[in-house]
Amino acid sequence: MASELGRRRKSMVAVGRYSDSVSANWIENATRLVATAKASLPFAGVHWSDAVWDVSASYRHRTRAYKASRPALRLLFTQHRETPRVAALPMTEPFGGIVKALVCLRHQQRGQSSTSHMVFIRAARYVFHELAAADLALPDLRSDHLDLAAARLFAREMATSSYKVVGHMEEFADALDRNGLCRVRLDWRCRHKVRPRSMIQGSTEGFRNGESTSDRLPTEEVIRAIGHLYQIIPRAASSDDLVSADRILILITTIMVCTGLRVGEALTLPERPLSVAEDGSRNLRYARLKGRLDDVAVEWCCKPLLSATEELVQDVVDELQAATAGARRVAQRVRETGVLLSDIALDEELDSQSIQAILGLQSHSVPLFLASRKIPYETVNRRTRVKRDAFVAGITPDHWTAPVIPGGAGKGLDLHESLCVVYRNQLHRGTRSTLTYAAQPVTDQNMGEFLSGRATCASVFERYGVLGADGQPLRIRTHGLRHFLNHLLDEGGAPDLVQTKWFGRKHAADTKAYQHLTYAQRSAQVAEEVMGGRMQGKLVEEMKALPAERMRTFLAARIHAIHDVGPGMCIHDFQLSPCERHLQCTASCEDFLWISGDEERCEELKRQAAVVHLSLRTASETGRNTHARSDWHRHLKHRYAQLMRQLAALGLGEKDLRPYLDEGERHGKANQG
Template identity: 20%
Template sequence: MKIDEFIARQRKFFEAMDTGEDWDASSWRVDSWLDTRGIKSRSLPFTMLGKKDPLPQVFSDFTKAVLLSIYQLKRPKFAALFAYLIGIRRLFNELSTAGSIYPADLRGEHFLSAIEALKRDEYKNLYDAANCLALIGSVIDKHELTLFPIDFICQIQAPTPRLRHDPMMEREALSSKLPSREAMIAYAQCTNNPINEREEILLRTIDLHIAMGARINESMLVPVDCWIEKKLLDNQGLPIIDSVTKLALTECGIKYFPEKGFEPSIHWLADSDVPLARRAIKRLTVLTKRARSVACWQHENPGRLWDVDPQVLVSRSFINIYVETAAPYDVNRILDRLHVRIAREQTGNPEYLAGDVESAFLAERDSQVAFQKNGKVILRLHECLCIGFIGLFRLKGQTNSVNWLLPTLVKFADITGALGNTSAESIFDRRQLTEADGTRISLRTHQSRHWRNTLYKLGGMTEIQQALAMGRKDIKQNVYYQHVALDTELAFHSAFVEFQSYHEKVQYLQSGIVNGKIQGALAETYHHLNKQDPVLASDFLDTHAGGVHVTLWGICTNDFSREPCQKHLQCFDNCGHLHRTDDAREADNLRKLLELNMEVLTKMQSECVGEAGADKWIAEQERKIEGIRKAITLSDKIVGIPIKVFPEAAGITKSISTRRGSSV
């Protein structure tokens, strides 16, 4: 049968991958052949959904073969491949309910019944689950694995956008998407006054997370040598000197591994973020030195945890040096749980075989690999900055035991617990800090990312600048992090968003830069030039304020940073963003452009007669010529303020009030 040939072929592929896993096992560890982050071991369980019982062998082989076929087709990461596995296990539930365990008996109705079961359970990610089943069905049909074609098509509608830019909806979302002012002030008090070194490791990790504006898993997985600092050079290769401090200007960045793509990147820091990030990295380097040293020794001595002869007897008090507990007898309880037997009874201080203790704790140790890609180790545990020991960060309300033999990464649970997302004592509870209404402060790690992106938006950064600063590949995701309802609470910045004309916008920016209310590289350059040549500084401000760009035929007010402009170098073709100024060069360029287009039109009319579609090309050329002439006629009407050439034309970029997800 084709299904047997398909399974045999995929089995050969799996064995050729040399993963070290057994085909017949009830689960596969994937750390060696899928891109993974962190020290948590990941596996694919071939068990019945919701149970620990393995799938029947015939269906298990089918599941593994289909899963490998999907892997070859899409090269998904672990989370996506695991979702496809869940889809196949759902199909087994429906098939077994119908009285069969043979994959060849699968039908389209089994796929439909799986969808109906999810609907009854009010499954939130129904659209994603249906798409997984659709791909599984297409793989089955492609290889003709069933007696009859599945022919399953996902008919579930895609969910509506998560967040539209409706002011009322934004206002309702603020409490969950952004931290409160009181919470940020409270965190500042905590981070500047750590109670002890254990808490400080968590605080400095959070500092790093806030300074980078990264995803929390990216912040916790930076290498110890992440800090990058270099001098800014001029065109001659000489350092640029600050006119005030007389010191060479530098730019600072942090090397990290983005979740999207896993490729090593550098997050360049804004000047205001440098002190926070520098302090975090400097202190973490010192605070985590012991954990990295232990992890490095264990890496250099595989299969070992400590430098103690496995054959010697060690007392409970000796073990207590490495396994810190509230009371010495708690060590006995831990060793009993790990089935470590007493080798020799001693009154009040029993002795154990060192090798037995080491083997027991070795089974509890996390992976020594922090990050790998395509089976290649990129970052080992001892090379990470945010590292500690198991139990080191347990706060009040949790069992207090630290194993100094088991280094581990700072975990997400440690951070969320410190920020008040669990019932355990948080950094705010320790200091009796609350929200304005007296309720408990509870921050989520992703709130700082929303908070930073909102500040970027309010500060006037372009969409591309925001995406780059946030380590984002898809620029369309910016909109979900820009909580513009905050504009109403920040009157000075909201005025920038509400300008009705380019002239108002430029006047606002110019006055804000001159009087020091607007900060940034543009403002710094202006003030630097102003000390040397006020006229040159004024010219610079006139040219660059507003972020608009100059074309050969006038000023364009489109936000060209969003996506490639649909009317690039075709502004005269009824573009709603083209503005004429009184610059004589514009009029000269337009006249030359008119002559060139007239020649093209004449040639088209004489040489394209009778050709299919020639009338449409000629009509389009005539429309462009009409637009050029209209732009030329405005030359005598401009008195300082730019004039919109095509006031009736729609703009390429949609306004905030009408934009949904994309600007074009």
């Protein structure tokens, strides 16, 4: 049984085990698992017996997808909440201890986010509920209990969230198997787990009449509305006027439309993000919060602005710098002195009138202001009086003291260095006074409410009466702006690698999620490139042999699918038949096309050509030793010739491969040694 318990099965996250020796005794396995987790607790400052763990300290160093406004990060090892606003009961032992140990294990092995851990715990809650309903302990768990837990999950949650949670439920079952915690092996997968259509990229139901209807891609109507709001929202309003909040947020939105930055990247721009390159073009400096090699180091990148947007982005940044200068000065003074109101000489004792004058409060209810901050005061002759030290200490939490991006000197970003900084409550749409003595960063929640609204707060489109063609208020998600700009570049024919690099993505495959052209539109786009003489390949040679009036018909018949394969693109339609030359695209394949003089792919072409050159040399030596004609040798020759033809179009030859060849030879000698 121990060998069977050690057998691995694929799951969304492979949680291992602390010990390689898993016995047939599930009680012993559970005891060892919990004891080991307690001894090597990966979360600082938490107590094992607590049902709620505050793990904020363990994630403070992480900058990936960092949000300045994120609340305390907590893991809730509790049951489902039965009554709203009433704390849920903790999971009973030993089930709760097992879940805690597995969370510790997955954190040590994979370092998942606190959100991922909470989804894992949520999945375990459904299992706990079914076992409690059947009055069973964890070792008695069976596959049918997991089926019931999954059914309850699907009935309770939305399709997208239930799909994610049931995947973690499968992970939980795998972890129980791998650590030998049940009497029998579960080997469980949910039979009703189906990816929701909204999560399927390229679903044919997302297209109607040749146009994309994806909800990720905003319409041009929405983008024009944003431009209209940029023009009509008044400039230079006072900080206590709600119009100033709208102006700041529409400026940030305009930057996102023109640059395609993620909302977190736009909100963490430095005060002076623009620079001029040697050729006169403008670059935007930003902190790349995703697609990095690790979750800790801050990677500052420079993105060249699109030439059509350079002047607009410069104007927007200049205006935003001026609109947020006052809040930035407040942050700078606090940074230098460590206290608020350091530029004002405060009396030893303050009364309500002086407090109102100093803070610029619009409300006359100074006692309510003090009570909400737990500042002790007394009333003398119907006047509120408060000690200076207590007053300053009480208002200190109003100011944002944490970094906008954590990191060392020159790497992180403090509040006074940020472009998107405002006074406290300046963006609040209620009755709160703008507190000009304290500053805070603009958050993604501010942006979301501005563009989409919420139950108690109308969106900017509603407030300014900007309606769609159907008479309904427009709505857009912040990430939709990134989708829109990527779609424009894709329509304009920008190669996938260019899109990937410019938008700061780690993998070219991720770009597919942002491309909303239909297969017919993309095929027609490539056909136009071929007709315009910007493509090379065997297909182009075949087309040139035909009469001019038949060329378009020939291309329409041949090009039905487009696949980016690195050095070029493949037009084989895999829905009709598998490809006999799969993974051999650059070996004179008839379905392989490439862009003439594509400098963006130059380095990748040189690298591949160098690899093939070294492989060809090895194959030649092997062929001479065995006196055998090698099919592999012929394949490499065809592929090398193809790559060199593409490099020749760029004016390059074998001498340009030398750096890659030298590196390959060094690695080869190191491996032999």
